[in-house]
Amino acid sequence: MIWTNDPTRLMLVAGMGAAYALVCLAPYLRTRRKRLAAARAKAEAADAGWIVAYASQTGNAEELAQQTAATLKLAGIPVRLAELSELGAEDLQGAERALFLVSTYGEGDAPDAAAAFAGRLMTTSLPLAQLHYAVLALGDTAYAQFCGFGRALDQWLQAQGAQSLFPRVEVNRSSDAAIGQWRQQLSHLAGTSDAPDWSAPAFEAWCLSERVQLNAGSAGEPIYHLELEPASGVLPAWQSGDLVQVAAPADPSRAREYSIASIPADGRVHLLVRLHTHDDGSHGVASGWLTQSAALGASVQLRLRQHQRFRLNGNAERPLILIGNGSGIAGLRGHLKARALAGQGRNWLLFGERNAAHDYHYRAELDGWQRDGVLEKLDMVFSRDQAERRYVQDRLAEQAAEVRAWVDQGAAIYICGSLEGMAAGVDAALEATLGRDGLDALAAAGRYRRDVY
Ligand SMILES: Cc1cc2nc3c(=O)[nH]c(=O)nc-3n(C[C@H](O)[C@H](O)[C@H](O)COP(=O)(O)OP(=O)(O)OC[C@H]3O[C@@H](n4cnc5c(N)ncnc54)[C@H](O)[C@@H]3O)c2cc1C
Ligand SMILES: Cc1cc2nc3c(=O)[nH]c(=O)nc-3n(C[C@H](O)[C@H](O)[C@H](O)COP(=O)(O)O)c2cc1C
Numbered sequence: 200m201i202w203t204n205d206p207t208r209l210m211l212v213a214g215m216g217a218a219y220a221l222v223c224l225a226p227y228l229r230t231r232r233k234r235l236a237a238a239r240a241k242a243e244a245a246d247a248g249w250i251v252a253y254a255s256q257t258g259n260a261e262e263l264a265q266q267t268a269a270t271l272k273l274a275g276i277p278v279r280l281a282e283l284s285e286l287g288a289e290d291l292q293g294a295e296r297a298l299f300l301v302s303t304y305g306e307g308d309a310p311d312a313a314a315a316f317a318g319r320l321m322t323t324s325l326p327l328a329q330l331h332y333a334v335l336a337l338g339d340t341a342y343a344q345f346c347g348f349g350r351a352l353d354q355w356l357q358a359q360g361a362q363s364l365f366p367r368v369e370v371n372r373s374s375d376a377a378i379g380q381w382r383q384q385l386s387h388l389a390g391t392s393d394a395p396d397w398s399a400p401a402f403e404a405w406c407l408s409e410r411v412q413l414n415a416g417s418a419g420e421p422i423y424h425l426e427l428e429p430a431s432g433v434l435p436a437w438q439s440g441d442l443v444q445v446a447a448p449a450d451p452s453r454a455r456e457y458s459i460a461s462i463p464a465d466g467r468v469h470l471l472v473r474l475h476t477h478d479d480g481s482h483g484v485a486s487g488w489l490t491q492s493a494a495l496g497a498s499v500q501l502r503l504r505q506h507q508r509f510r511l512n513g514n515a516e517r518p519l520i521l522i523g524n525g526s527g528i529a530g531l532r533g534h535l536k537a538r539a540l541a542g543q544g545r546n547w548l549l550f551g552e553r554n555a556a557h558d559y560h561y562r563a564e565l566d567g568w569q570r571d572g573v574l575e576k577l578d579m580v581f582s583r584d585q586a587e588r589r590y591v592q593d594r595l596a597e598q599a600a601e602v603r604a605w606v607d608q609g610a611a612i613y614i615c616g617s618l619e620g621m622a623a624g625v626d627a628a629l630e631a632t633l634g635r636d637g638l639d640a641l642a643a644a645g646r647y648r649r650d651v652y
Pocket of ligand 2: 254255256257258259260261301302303304305306307308310337338339340342343344345346347372373618651652
């Protein structure tokens with residue numbers, strides 16, 4: 200045939216043949232590519248091993264999650280340790296095994312950082328039949344909704360078809376027995392018996408070196424500034440935002456938490472303790488002992504606790520809006536001291552108490568910080584200095600435009616003090632100013648942090 204001798208024609212025919220073959224092969228190649236991608240994703244998920252997710256307000260669940268992850272790693276199991284809020288639908292759907300360690304706050308609510316997860320993901324339905332999981336729920340039976348969030352998470356996972364590895368473990372006030380039960384289940388799952396030591400750091404002796412009442416004549420309960428030094432003479436490290444736990448002699452098994460009001464550069468741990476009085480007139484166990492019965496120079500059993508969620512961490516370079524009331528000035532004072540030391544002046548303090556004449560805690564210090572440019576804005580709100588009661592959340596609402604401007608400039612918001620009244624009121628005022636989504640986004644980005652009790 201003549202045309203077979205024509206090289207141009209030959210190339211044309213060969214090219215058309217190749218193109219035809221490609222068209223025919225394309226669906227096959229596409230399917231194959233998809234299959235390979237799916238296999239790769241599955242292999243990656245398997246590589247990622249187990250998810251250990253935590254939701255924690257003051258660090259208990261986070262610490263236990265770190266210990267859980269360490270135990271799995273020791274057994275050679277790859278682990279992804281993540282805050283619950285970092286997980287999306289695709290993470291849960293791509294995982295085969297997940298352990299959740301979550302505490303409960305407010306009245307049966309999720310810790311702040313997990314509010315968006317609870318509000319968004321846990322209100323949708325998500326097929327999770329491939330997921331095997333377990334829940335460690337932290338709580339306190341003194342609250343009506345014991346382990347409310349852990350229970351809600353467990354129920355939601357079950358409703359999505361996820362399969363429980365073992366029944367939910369509930370921990371009342373960090374009870375060693377329940378934590379031991381979780382540890383035992385974990386060792387069983389991981390096939391290991393040499394789990395690392397999980398015991399919390401021991402209490403140590405500190406000396407009560409100074410105690411001053413700050414609010415003589417106040418309409419409120421007496422509030423005291425305390426200073427403590429380690430008996431060992433060696434000051435441990437901490438950061439502003441951290442807490443201490445105090446074991447009172449009359450109730451050493453139930454430690455009370457206090458926000459640290461100083462920084463290591465002060466050389467001492469400062470606390471601000473409000474004397475708690477029960478309905479029958481008797482004093483609170485820990486606050487009564489610290490402020491009334493312990494003599495100056497007494498030995499106090501104390502341990503420091505990292506409070507990651509209330510530290511400055513990634514917010515150290517941002518402007519700060521610090522909001523609080525009553526003894527909540529303690530945690531905010533720690534941050535202001537850290538900011539003064541770092542030469543960071545974009546700080547706005549909104550603080551509420553009863554009467555300026557008696558309850559203007561640390562006034563000279565606050566005046567000094569205003570003079571030195573550490574406090575760019577100071578709003579003191581005294582509820583009883585005028586006919587109608589006014590609170591810090593009212594001032595916040597009036598300053599909505601200013602709040603928005605600071606947040607637009609990258610500010611982070613820190614709240615310290617009463618859960619009842621103040622924290623909810625402040626949250627509502629911020630929601631009115633920034634919108635629920637805006638506030639949730641700030642919380643998820645670590646720019647809305649609370650130490651409320
Ligand atoms: C994160 C955090 C930070 C805190 N920071 C500070 C701070 O900086 N300054 C400050 O003054 N306080 C702070 N607190 C509060 C503090 O930890 C104590 O709760 C407070 O001092 C009262 O303790 P108390 O032993 O004096 O009173 P308690 O004797 O414990 O009494 C307090 C209340 O608890 C109830 N109660 C007591 N025992 C039990 C029980 N066994 N079961 C159920 N209910 C019980 C009582 O009815 C009473 O209403 C903080 C709390 C938290 C969680
Ligand atoms: C202000 C406040 C509110 C709390 N609300 C609840 C609650 O509603 N239900 C519960 O079981 N525990 C509640 N708790 C107890 C905590 O869940 C418990 O102390 C837990 O160990 C905290 O763990 P975390 O440090 O990981 O946040 C509350 C504690 C505080 C300080």
